[in-house]
Amino acid sequence: MYIIAFADKALHLLVPLALCLTGYLYLYPVFHGCAFPSRSGSTLTAFTETLEQHFPLSYASNVANDTVHVPFRLLVFADPQLEGDSSLPKPEDGLLPKLARHWTKICSEEFTSIPPTVTAVTREVLLQDIPEALQALRKRLDLFGNDYYLGHIYRTLHWWTRPSHVTVLGDLIGSQWVTDGEFGGRGWRFWNRVFGSANRVADELVTLDRPEEEKTFNMDDDSWATKIINVAGNHDIGYAGDISRHRLDRFEREFGKANWDVRFRYPLFNGTESTNTTDQVPSLHLIVLNSLVLDTPAMSEDMQAETYDYLNSVISHRLRPVEDRSSFTLLLTHLPLYKPNGTCVDAPFFDYWGDDDGGGVYRPHGLKEQNHLSEHVSRQGTLEALFGMSGNRDVPAHGKGRPGLILTGHDHEGCDVWHHISTNSTWSQSTNNTDEDRRTSWDAVRWTQMNHSSSHTGIREVTLRSMMGDYGGNAGLLSVWFDFATGEWAYQMQMCGLNVKIWWATHVIDLVVLGLSLFSLVRGILVQHDRSHAGQDKAVSPNTSKAHA
Known part of the structure; x- marks a missing residue:
């Protein structure tokens, strides 16, 4: 009776909590x-605009008005890092195989040795094997639950x-x-x-047949909403040296x-056509880049060359001119750009393999690990070449570079920085730089500390915090739109x-409530x-009494 009373009270308390x-x-969103x-x-x-999306008639009226609707809405995740069998014991190290080996050991002992062997085996089973x-x-349950935890984040945010x-963004x-x-x-x-x-x-x-070819889609093509734009991370394919x-x-x-x-x-x-101040239809250039092979030494120089050839083909053939303000460049890659120590949680770090080649699975003295891209690749390959930025204030359009944004992963804690040209830059430590080199060197500060008035040239890089449970199941919500009144691109980002x-x-x-x-x-x-x-x-007892009478 006590158990029944306890179960009833627990159920009455847990049902409201479970609901x-x-x-x-x-x-939760x-x-x-x-x-x-x-x-x-x-x-x-x-x-309010998000809520209205769930009421078709109200949302349809907003879609017809480009001053309300944000056409490019990117849901961003980073570093789910799904673990698997490699984090679990090998099959031969399971409990049943161990018990079978213990039994075989006991059976193989002489009669006089069986009692101490049983004692030792029992102690090992109770204190170690179990x-x-x-x-x-617990680890298997954690892996199973983690999959559905991450899946819940994606499904719920995607629905809402x-x-x-x-x-x-990789891993x-x-x-x-x-x-x-x-x-x-x-x-x-x-x-x-x-x-x-x-x-x-x-x-x-x-896939492009020719370097000068360009794949173009409508921004409001609904089919992209169910496609996952995956970026290669170091845990997916390795670092350059492997x-x-x-x-x-x-x-x-x-x-x-x-x-x-x-x-x-x-x-x-x-109404857009009448307010369009540009000569072209505005467009967003989405670039997915495998940045893991950009630094050296790489295990495969051919693969590294292929990536540089790709990057050069983008720069030479598919980027809009720097002065064309109708194009927005969105770079998605895994490794963050170089930043001075103390800017983010991860400081600049490079490590290299030893003298051996690991049986042919990595390159001797090849790049083993890195927190950021090198300063050279960050500056020349990305900021100046891809985004066309420089310190030339005499040509404002060229100096400011292309409008855009960089999204990266890798640093699980996340970071939000402003890369800019500064006269007091700490990027370049070389003592033989010319005055001009020092004048146009790059620096990076936290986005919250940036001062637009202090830099003519700059671009924002958001390193997204990991979506793993240890980092709060984070996701990014990026809105990008074109302001036809000013002829400029704009964006904002929120974390969830x-x-x-x-x-x-x-x-x-919920399981306890279901059981109760x-x-x-x-x-x-x-x-x-x-x-x-x-x-x-x-009901039958009176008849039985009459029968006995």
């Missing part, structure tokens, strides 16, 4: 006010915010050293558990090409997270069954 937590979990930023910059307006088995079980595009899995079978297993989990309703960008959508053709090929088969770019044409809504402890607690409480509810239901059925039998016994 509240479940409602919060599946509507609503409670957090997560929404793609609006043109006005108002948080309330952004939330705890290790429980730890392995309705992005036009989605990207994952899709947790190790580049896994076997092909394990790689395929993690890929299956990525597409069936985490991003279950999505698919990768097909090769034919982004990237092989085999690792890159299997990544591209599973997740899409590592280097590609497309251009999205701006939709022309009612979900505490992993809330996810686990909600599901544990089933217990209460079964108990009610049994009580009702007993009462019906008792009633039947009372």
Whole structure:
């Protein structure tokens, strides 16, 4: 009776809690006010516009008005790092194989040695084997739950915010050293558990037959909303010193090409034509770049050359002229650009392999690890070449460079910086630089500390915080639009997270409530069954008495 009373009280207390937590979990973007930023910059307006998307008639009226609608809405994730079998004990180290080996050991002992052997085996089973088995079980449960935790973040945000595009900024899995079978297993989990309703960008959508060719799509093409724009990370294919053709090929088969770019044409809504101050239809140039092979020494110089050839083809043939303000360049890559120590959590760091070649799996003295791209690649390959920026104030358009934004991953803590040319730059430490070199050297400061008036040239780089549970299940919501009144591009970005402890607690409480509810239901059925039998016994008892009389 005590157990029954306790179960009833627990159920009455837990049901309201379970309902509240479940409602919060599946509507957490609503409670957090997560929404793609609006043109006005108002948080309330952004939330209202997101809400209106779930009411078609109201939203349709806004879509017809380009002063309200934000056509490019990018849902951004970074570093899910799906782990797998490599983080679990080997099959032969499982509890049952260990027990079988213990039994074989006992059976092989002489009669007089069996008691001490049994004692030693029992101690090992209780103090080592069972705890290790429980730890392995916990790890399996953690891997299983983590997949659905990440999947919940994607599904809930995708449903609520309705992005036009989605990207994952690298480190899709947790190790580049896994076997092909394990790689395929993690890929299956990525597409069936985490991003279950999505698919990768097909090769034919982004493959170019000629360097001067350009793939162009409408920005409001709904088909891109269910495509995942995957960026290659070091845990997917390795760093420069250990990237092989085999690792890159299997990544591209599973997740899409590592280097590609497309251009999205701006939709022309009612009234736009009359206010357009540019000669061309505004467009957004999306560039996906495998930055992991840009620094040296690389294991495969041919693969490195291919990436540089790709980058040069973009710069030479598909970038708009620097003075063309109708084009916005959005760079998606994994490795952050160089930053002075103290700017972000990750300081500049490079490490290299030793004298051996690891059996041919990496290059001796090749690049083993890096926190940032090198200063040279960051400055010449990205800021000056790709974005066309310089310190030449005599030609304002050329000096300022192309409008754009850089999104990176890798640094799990995340960072938001402003790369700019400064006379007091700490980037270049060389003592033989000329005055002109020092005058046009680059620096980086936190976005919140930047001062627009102090720099003629600059671009923002957002290193997205990881979406792993240890980092708060973070996601980025990027809005990009063209202001036809000023003839300039604009963007805003908001972060949105979900505490992993809330996810686990909600599901544990829901399971307890489900168990208590089933217990209460079964108990009610049994009580009702007993009462019906008792009633039947009372109904036949008078006849039985007469028969005896």
